[in-house]
Amino acid sequence: MASKGLKDEDRFEMRDAVVKWAQKNNVPLVDLTPVLQGHSRPEVKYRVDGHWNAGGHRLIAEALSKKSNASFLQRQLISHSLSQKSGEERLTAP
Numbered sequence: 001m002a003s004k005g006l007k008d009e010d011r012f013e014m015r016d017a018v019v020k021w022a023q024k025n026n027v028p029l030v031d032l033t034p035v036l037q038g039h040s041r042p043e044v045k046y047r048v049d050g051h052w053n054a055g056g057h058r059l060i061a062e063a064l065s066k067k068s069n070a071s072f073l074q075r076q077l078i079s080h081s082l083s084q085k086s087g088e089e090r091l092t093a094p
Contacts, residue, residue, distance in 0.1 A: 035059050036060075036082060
């Protein structure tokens with residue numbers, strides 16, 4: 001069955017354009033392409049239309065969870081570091 005959708009090279013070209021735009025405009029972006037690469041189509045996509053199946057959704061959810069947890073931890077560390085600095089300055093201020 002011939003696919004009526006985009007060819008892989010067209011998808012990557014579109015993805016590259018979105019990534020470039022996001023970087024230029026300082027918009028946070030999580031590129032999920034590498035998450036699905038290396039998995040066979042039946043593992044991650046429905047055969048008939050290319051949408052993610054349960055396996056694809058699981059991989060994407062795990063990747064987003066790791067990314068959001070990492071971002072959360074990074075914000076917490078920055079916040080903690082700033083509050084520590086602020087506390088040190090208060091202790092040494094006259």
